Amino acid sequence: MKIDIKSENGTAIATLSGEIDHHNAKELRAELDRFIVSAQPRQLAIDFGGITFMDSSGIGLIMGRSKLMKECGGALEVRNPQPYIRRVLKLSGIERIVKIR
Amino acid sequence: MEILNEIKFTMPSLSVNEGAARAVVSSFLIQADPTVEELSDIRTAVSEAVTNAVVHGYRHKKGNIELTVRLLPERVIYIRVKDKGCGIEDVEQAMEPLFTTAPEEERSGLGFSVMQSFMDRLKVKSTPDKGTTVIMRKRLSAHGD
Numbered sequence: 001m002k003i004d005i006k007s008e009n010g011t012a013i014a015t016l017s018g019e020i021d022h023h024n025a026k027e028l029r030a031e032l033d034r035f036i037v038s039a040q041p042r043q044l045a046i047d048f049g050g051i052t053f054m055d056s057s058g059i060g061l062i063m064g065r066s067k068l069m070k071e072c073g074g075a076l077e078v079r080n081p082q083p084y085i086r087r088v089l090k091l092s093g094i095e096r097i098v099k100i101r
Numbered sequence: 102m103e104i105l106n107e108i109k110f111t112m113p114s115l116s117v118n119e120g121a122a123r124a125v126v127s128s129f130l131i132q133a134d135p136t137v138e139e140l141s142d143i144r145t146a147v148s149e150a151v152t153n154a155v156v157h158g159y160r161h162k163k164g165n166i167e168l169t170v171r172l173l174p175e176r177v178i179y180i181r182v183k184d185k186g187c188g189i190e191d192v193e194q195a196m197e198p199l200f201t202t203a204p205e206e207e208r209s210g211l212g213f214s215v216m217q218s219f220m221d222r223l224k225v226k227s228t229p230d231k232g233t234t235v236i237m238r239k240r241l242s243a244h245g246d
Binding site for chain 1: 117119120123137138141145152155207208209211212215
């Protein structure tokens, strides 16, 4: 599991790679939350292009970060999920609360 | 029911074994030559079932999780995930989408919904204080489909 965060024109982009399950979601959650609270970005995009596996733990991860971003006055979006990951996202109905591009 | 091939293994309820379970299932399924989508579906369902055992079944005490994967006739994959943890009081309620007893762990309550959607059949047997057994089946498409 790898995470790389950079900022471009007021939008922070967190690029993830590897697999998201309950085991490694904990570490991702901690790292993303540390960044959100300290940098307070107005917009955070999580790039899922390098994610090769995700179960419903990924949904919990997105929902939790979306809530924190809202509390900090910002918004979250999800970018580049692979087709298989889109199916998990669709099943959860999360596109109603988080923009998916 | 005739069993063409089977693996059965036991692992302690450590969250790191969620990935190990997926890896073992993937290796075993190579012989059945599933499509990429079918393999993803089965891996995800196994991940959900094993995670449930780690997070819920063995919430208060560690224990063992037994995973059985069978290749049955007509390209049917049978998966059984069994724990001897705390069990589920109300299986019907636990299977409702978005129902979770572990919101502090950011569990979305979608585990059973994912298993139901990605597999053909799902059966959950549970007895409080004795444990839970999840049985899932999926029929793979015929070669050349």
